[in-house]
Amino acid sequence: MLREVVLLLTIVVAGTGGELCLTRAMKTIGEVQDFRPLSLLHVFWRALQVGWMWVALLLMTTGFFALLAMLSLENVSFVVPVTALSYAAGALGGKFFLGEQVAPLRWAGVLLVCIGVTLVWIGKG
Amino acid sequence: MKSSAGLQFKTFALIFIMIIFGPMGDVLLSKGMKQVGAISNFTPANLPLLFSAVFSIGAIWLGISSLLTFFIAYTLVLSWADYSFVQPASAIAYGIVALLGYFVLGEVVTPTRWIGVLIICLGVLMVGHTPPRTTEHS
Numbered sequence: 355m356l357r358e359v360v361l362l363l364t365i366v367v368a369g370t371g372g373e374l375c376l377t378r379a380m381k382t383i384g385e386v387q388d389f390r391p392l393s394l395l396h397v398f399w400r401a402l403q404v405g406w407m408w409v410a411l412l413l414m415t416t417g418f419f420a421l422l423a424m425l426s427l428e429n430v431s432f433v434v435p436v437t438a439l440s441y442a443a444g445a446l447g448g449k450f451f452l453g454e455q456v457a458p459l460r461w462a463g464v465l466l467v468c469i470g471v472t473l474v475w476i477g478k479g
Numbered sequence: 480m481k482s483s484a485g486l487q488f489k490t491f492a493l494i495f496i497m498i499i500f501g502p503m504g505d506v507l508l509s510k511g512m513k514q515v516g517a518i519s520n521f522t523p524a525n526l527p528l529l530f531s532a533v534f535s536i537g538a539i540w541l542g543i544s545s546l547l548t549f550f551i552a553y554t555l556v557l558s559w560a561d562y563s564f565v566q567p568a569s570a571i572a573y574g575i576v577a578l579l580g581y582f583v584l585g586e587v588v589t590p591t592r593w594i595g596v597l598i599i600c601l602g603v604l605m606v607g608h609t610p611p612r613t614t615e616h617s
Contacts, residue, residue, distance in 0.1 A: 430580045460605075466601055470595045
């Protein structure tokens, strides 16, 4: 039980942290307007010069391996729905790390996700 | 008119790819990890052994390929379609994963879990109906 909780928290915190760092890195790069393969390679190369991108890659890799470990222990119909908890972490991270304004409707959605995750966890039997 | 229809077709085709390949990737990873068996030893000394066991399984590579396909389709469609239009696809994906787990992998899904999955889908849909951008352009 404790192992599952630690793995879920790792998936949620590392995965969401990775996406937040990725967002921060891509905001440093600026809006991508040219989608030709060579230009995209150039964008990718520029992104690799940003420190946040490396933090993002490290965190997202950690999250992926935690997901694999959790899938070795539990059913996919349990694991994937409970990882929706990342919407709560994303809303909190967006507000406090990226300075986004989180609309009341989004908080309501996050609350529903949390209720759903609780039910899925209870339904584990 | 023709280009608008083409754009619509392209958008729905890519969303369809997302809905199929995202959940399929998760299910394939799950199938692969069940072959590895429950991981109980997380010590650094055991990691190389674990790593080689995980990446010697075909289902894991198929799962990673599926998730990459999902990611590429998601990135491409976001280059022209609104986030709030595309995002509900990720809500549906939670339901599809549960359905695939039940029908393909033969997992036992209790009624409470089904209700939980449904509420998660609704919550994710609600999150998607909020403005996708609240910060100023830099």
